[in-house]
Amino acid sequence: MIQPVLKLINLSKEFALSHSFSALRSGKLLAVDKVSLEIQPGQTLGLVGESGCGKSTLAKLICRLESPTSGEIYFKGAPLHALAGEDLRKLRHGFQPIFQDPFGSLNPRFTVFETLAEPLRLFGFPSGPNEVSTLLSTVGMGPELLFRYPHQLSGGQRQRLGIARALAVQPELLIADEPLSSLDVSIQAQVLNLFLDLKDKLNLTVLFISHDLRVVSHISDTIVIMYLGRVMETGPARELFQEPRHPYTQALFKALPKMAPGRNRQRAFLQGELPTPINPKPGCRFHSRCPNAAPICLQYENELEAVSATHSVACCRWKQLETLNFATAP
Numbered sequence: 491m492i493q494p495v496l497k498l499i500n501l502s503k504e505f506a507l508s509h510s511f512s513a514l515r516s517g518k519l520l521a522v523d524k525v526s527l528e529i530q531p532g533q534t535l536g537l538v539g540e541s542g543c544g545k546s547t548l549a550k551l552i553c554r555l556e557s558p559t560s561g562e563i564y565f566k567g568a569p570l571h572a573l574a575g576e577d578l579r580k581l582r583h584g585f586q587p588i589f590q591d592p593f594g595s596l597n598p599r600f601t602v603f604e605t606l607a608e609p610l611r612l613f614g615f616p617s618g619p620n621e622v623s624t625l626l627s628t629v630g631m632g633p634e635l636l637f638r639y640p641h642q643l644s645g646g647q648r649q650r651l652g653i654a655r656a657l658a659v660q661p662e663l664l665i666a667d668e669p670l671s672s673l674d675v676s677i678q679a680q681v682l683n684l685f686l687d688l689k690d691k692l693n694l695t696v697l698f699i700s701h702d703l704r705v706v707s708h709i710s711d712t713i714v715i716m717y718l719g720r721v722m723e724t725g726p727a728r729e730l731f732q733e734p735r736h737p738y739t740q741a742l743f744k745a746l747p748k749m750a751p752g753r754n755r756q757r758a759f760l761q762g763e764l765p766t767p768i769n770p771k772p773g774c775r776f777h778s779r780c781p782n783a784a785p786i787c788l789q790y791e792n793e794l795e796a797v798s799a800t801h802s803v804a805c806c807r808w809k810q811l812e813t814l815n816f817a818t819a820p
C-alpha cells in the first residue's frame with residue numbers, strides 16, 4: 491500500500507479564552523475539531539471553508555507552528571505531533587508553508603537573492619548565484635530581479651518569491667494557505683497556473699487552502715469542506731461536483747455565480763454569519779444555517795459517513811436530501 495504523504499487523525503486545537511480576550515466569555519474556542527484526512531503522493535487536496543472555520547489553524551498545526559491539543563499528524567509516516575527539536579528540524583525541509591501575505595512573511599531587508607540563498611544554505615544546498623537564478627526561473631522570474639527588495643516587487647512577484655523560497659529546500663509537501671487571496675484577480679490566474687505547472691513538474695503533493703471553492707476546484711484532486719472546525723464533506727473533486735451531499739456544500743456551490751446556469755439563478759446562499767466556535771452546542775455545527783435542519787440535527791454531532799468508497803458526508807439526513815449536479819458547470 492502506498493504511504494500517504496500527509497495523514498491527520500482526529501486532529502484538534504482548542505484555544506483557551508483568556509479574560510482579556512473577553513470578560514464575559516469563558517471556556518474554549520474549538521478552532522479545529524477532530525479533523526482526519528490524508529493526501530497521497532502527487533495529489534492536491536483542496537481545503538475549503540468560510541473565513542474563521544479553522545483553515546489557517548489547521549495549516550499551522552501541520553507545519554508545527556502550533557501544537558495540537560489532541561490528535562495525530564503523520565508526514566510520510568513520521569509522527570510530527572510527537573516530535574520536537576532536532577528530530578522535527580530534520581524533517582522540516584520536507585513540508586513547506588506558503589502564506590497568504592507574502593509581504594508579511596518575507597524579510598523586508600533581504601534581497602531576492604538573500605531570501606532564496608538563506609534556506610538553501612541552512613539546509614546544506616549550494617547557494618550561489620547560479621542556484622538562486624535557477625530557482626527563481628522555476629517560478630517564472632528572471633535574474634534581473636535578484637537584487638530587488640520585497641517592496642520593489644509587484645504582489646504577484648512577491649508571491650512567486652514566496653513559492654520559490656518554499657521550493658528551495660526541495661519539499662515533497664506544500665501547505666499553501668490562501669496563496670492567491672492577497673493578489674489582484676488578474677494575477678490570481680497566473681499564480682494558480684504556476685501552481686498547476688509546478689505540481690506536475692516537481693511531482694509535489696499539495697494542501698491548497700482557500701475560502702474560494704472555484705479556485706480550489708481548478709487545482710484539486712480531492713476536496714475537503716470544513717465548517718466551524720469540522721469536516722462536513724470530502725471526496726474526489728469530480729464526485730463532489732456531481733453529487734454534493736451536505737447542505738453546506740450545496741450552498742457553497744449554489745453561491746458560485748455561473749455554477750448552475752438557468753437552474754439556480756437565485757444564488758441561494760447561507761443566511762447570517764458563521765456562528766462562533768466558542769463553547770459549541772451539541773448537535774450538527776451547521777444546523778443554525780441549514781435549510782434542511784430537523785430536530786434530530788440538534789441531538790448529536792455527525793461523524794463522516796461513507797457515500798461511496800471515496801466520498802463521505804457528515805449529515806444525518808443526507809439520504810433524504812435531493813442531490814444536485816453541478817458537473818456541467820464551467
Ligand SMILES: Nc1ncnc2c1ncn2[C@@H]1O[C@H](COP(=O)(O)OP(=O)(O)O)[C@@H](O)[C@H]1O
Nearest residue numbers: 505519521540541542543544545546547548767
Ligand atoms: N491564537 C489564537 N487564539 C485564540 N483564537 C484563535 C487563535 N488563532 C485563531 N483563533 C480563532 O480560531 C478560529 C479559526 O481561525 P483561523 O484558523 O484563522 O480560521 P480561517 O483561517 O479559516 O479563517 C477563529 O475563531 C479564530 O478567531
Ligand SMILES: [Mg+2]
Nearest residue numbers: 545546547668
Ligand atoms: Mg486563514
